Amino acid sequence: MNNSITLLGLLGREPSYGYDLKHSYDRYFGAGKALAFGQVYSTLARMVRDELIRALGEETGGGPDRKKYEITVAGQDRVREWLFTPDVPSESLQSNLFAKTVIALLLDDDADRLLDVQRSEHMARMRELTRLKKDADLLRVLVCDHGLFHIEADLRWIDLTSARLAQLKKELQSA
Amino acid sequence: MSTNDTAVPILSARGLHHSFGQTEALRGIDLDVHTGEVLAVTGPSGSGKSTLLHCLAGVLVPDGGSVTYRPAELAPMGISSLGEPKRARLRLTDFGFVFQFGQLLPELTAVDNVSIPLLLSGTRRPEAQRRSTELLERLGLEGIGAKLPGELSGGQAQRVAVARALVTSPAVLFADEPTGSLDSLASENVLTLMLDLVREAGTTVVMITHDARTAAYADREVIVRDGAIGAGYRVSA
Numbered sequence: 251m252n253n254s255i256t257l258l259g260l261l262g263r264e265p266s267y268g269y270d271l272k273h274s275y276d277r278y279f280g281a282g283k284a285l286a287f288g289q290v291y292s293t294l295a296r297m298v299r300d301e302l303i304r305a306l307g308e309e310t311g312g313g314p315d316r317k318k319y320e321i322t323v324a325g326q327d328r329v330r331e332w333l334f335t336p337d338v339p340s341e342s343l344q345s346n347l348f349a350k351t352v353i354a355l356l357l358d359d360d361a362d363r364l365l366d367v368q369r370s371e372h373m374a375r376m377r378e379l380t381r382l383k384k385d386a387d388l389l390r391v392l393v394c395d396h397g398l399f400h401i402e403a404d405l406r407w408i409d410l411t412s413a414r415l416a417q418l419k420k421e422l423q424s425a
Numbered sequence: 426m427s428t429n430d431t432a433v434p435i436l437s438a439r440g441l442h443h444s445f446g447q448t449e450a451l452r453g454i455d456l457d458v459h460t461g462e463v464l465a466v467t468g469p470s471g472s473g474k475s476t477l478l479h480c481l482a483g484v485l486v487p488d489g490g491s492v493t494y495r496p497a498e499l500a501p502m503g504i505s506s507l508g509e510p511k512r513a514r515l516r517l518t519d520f521g522f523v524f525q526f527g528q529l530l531p532e533l534t535a536v537d538n539v540s541i542p543l544l545l546s547g548t549r550r551p552e553a554q555r556r557s558t559e560l561l562e563r564l565g566l567e568g569i570g571a572k573l574p575g576e577l578s579g580g581q582a583q584r585v586a587v588a589r590a591l592v593t594s595p596a597v598l599f600a601d602e603p604t605g606s607l608d609s610l611a612s613e614n615v616l617t618l619m620l621d622l623v624r625e626a627g628t629t630v631v632m633i634t635h636d637a638r639t640a641a642y643a644d645r646e647v648i649v650r651d652g653a654i655g656a657g658y659r660v661s662a
Contacts, residue, residue, distance in 0.1 A: 376641035384617075398638055405637045413469060 253285065254293050255332045258302055258321065262329050265306055265320040268294055281393055294319055302328055347404075351411060355419045365412050372405050432459035435597060435629050436481055437496040442489035443476055450476040451487065452652035458597070463620060463630040465643035473652040474633045475601060480505070481631060482520055482599045483512035494519070517546055521595035521628075523619075525602035527586030529574040535561060536570035539588045546593060560588045564618050580611030587619045591628070598623055600632040604639060616642055 253275075260266070260274050268290050276284045294317075297303045302325035306318040321329075347368060354361035379394045379401075386394070411418070434457040441454040450473045458464055458481065466474050479485035480492055483504040494502040494515070504512060516522075521542075529538045539557035544550065558570050564584045574582050583604065590598055603619065604612035620642055623630050632643060640646050647654050 373637065373641065373646060376637060377643075380638075380641040398641065402637045409469070 251279065252332075253289065254297065255329065257290065257293055258297060258325055259329045259332070261303060261319060261321045262326060265318050267316070267318055271319075278389060281390065297325070301325075347408070351415075351418075352422065355415070355422050361415055361419075362412065365408050365415075369405060369408050369412075372401050372408070376401050376405075432457075432462070433497050434458060435460040435495060436631075437493045438477075438481060438490065439493075440490035441477065441480055441487045441492070443473075443480060443485065443487045450652055451480070451490075453490070454649075454652070454654055456481075456647065456654060458629060458631055459645075461627045461629055462645060463623070463632065463643045465640035465646040466631060466633045466649060467635060467637075467640050467646055468649035470635070472649045474649050476652075477649060478599055478601055478631060478633055482522070482597075483507065483515055486512075517542060518593065519596045521590030521593065521598045523583075523586050523590045523598065523600040523603045525605040527574070527582045529582060529585055529589070531574050534571050534573060535566070535577065535585045538574065538585055539592050542589060542593045557588065557592055560592055561585065563622065564588055565614075578611070579607050580615055583607060583611075583615050584618065587615065587622075591619075591622060591626075594626060595628060597629045597631065600630060602633055602635070605634070605636070609638075612639070 256279060257271055257275060260271055260278075266274070268287070271294075272285050272287060272290045275290075294303065298305060298319075301322055303319045303321050306320050347365075350364055351361050353359075354364050376398055379397050383391050383394045436456075436458040438454055438456045441451045441456075442449070443451040452473075454473075454477060456477070466477060468474050476485065480487045481504075483492070486505050491506070492504045494504050502515070504515065507515070529535075530541075533541075536554055536557045539561060540550070540553040543553035543556060548556075561567070561570055561584075564587060566581060566584055566588070569577065569581060569585075574585070577585065583606070587603070590600075600619075604615050607615060616639060620630070622628075630643075632639070634640050
């Protein structure tokens with residue numbers, strides 16, 4: 251997830267202090283990885299430089315946490331562009347697993363076992379996410395669901411590849 | 426519950442073989458189902474999952490091997506060597522069943538559908554209806570007792586089927602794709618309610634599913650492939 255644009259999006263609701271933004275971020279998106287204050291303030295400074303936000307002036311006492319920030323029109327445009335530009339579907343895990351599977355077959359190693367080990371890891375994570383959903387608020391449930399559906403997609407690839415291993419091996423050997 | 430070496434089996438299958446004509450559906454399955462666990466049985470279509478469930482539940486007598494109920498007790502019951510009347514009795518008193526399509530009787534109201542197993546085992550009608558209504562309410566189905574299955578949504582009908590399976594407080598619940606006909610949200614509701622009830626009661630669950638998200642609700646998973654639970658795939662807890 252892109253932290254900068256997410257912070258910019260949060261700032262789109264109303265002018266906020268860096269301190270409040272960090273806590274909003276942690277509440278909605280920080281499950282298990284809260285943002286560091288330093289990261290928030292350096293991001294805000296960068297966005298001021300890029301004219302996506304502006305500081306509304308400092309209160310007495312100074313320091314970065316005393317500044318209130320407001321999103322600019324350019325910032326609002328950037329948020330909308332981000333919202334409606336689809337992400338490139340991630341293929342990283344499958345690529346790696348694909349490479350491992352092919353190499354295992356080429357080495358005449360146990361590709362079945364390799365896929366089993368990965369499947370077991372995926373299922374363990376799915377059980378963990380399913381447990382986390384119990385008694386969680388809806389925001390947390392949505393985050394877990396997102397993870398569950400992605401892992402499930404990988405699992406389906408693993409199952410289908412398992413079923414195709416013999417054929418794949420034949421094709422690789424005749425190539 | 427989590428399974429471990431000290432878990433007590435409630436069902437024990439040894440060397441299960443079964444064929445349909447020339448097709449070998451089970452090829453030597455050994456499996457212990459532990460008391461109080463939720464066990465997911467997964468695997469590709471045609472792998473033998475349903476045949477395994479039917480043998481464990483005494484619906485089907487395997488061609489070879491044995492299934493023993495409460496094997497660790499003083500008087501274990503060899504299900505696979507019982508005649509059909511005794512197996513039918515065991516299924517009624519000790520087991521509950523949920524299938525993909527609830528298989529409710531369309532002419533009976535929801536509460537009457539749930540009452541059937543109680544009436545068959547000799548409970549008087551007012552008591553059966555009281556217990557059925559109470560269970561329907563626990564499954565979030567207040568006020569639908571008088572409706573016919575055709576008047577219910579898919580998720581509601583499946584919850585009625587769950588109530589019917591659990592109304593006798595079975596020791597083991599067998600579920601064959603219990604949410605396979607439902608959308609994601611309805612499926613989650615049915616599963617959550619069903620598993621909350623069984624975990625509270627300590628009921629053992631054997632649940633067939635091809636869906637990984639459903640299997641993730643279980644304590645343990647066994648994968649059946651080509652009629653066997655082979656080495657390497659086996660069990661993950």
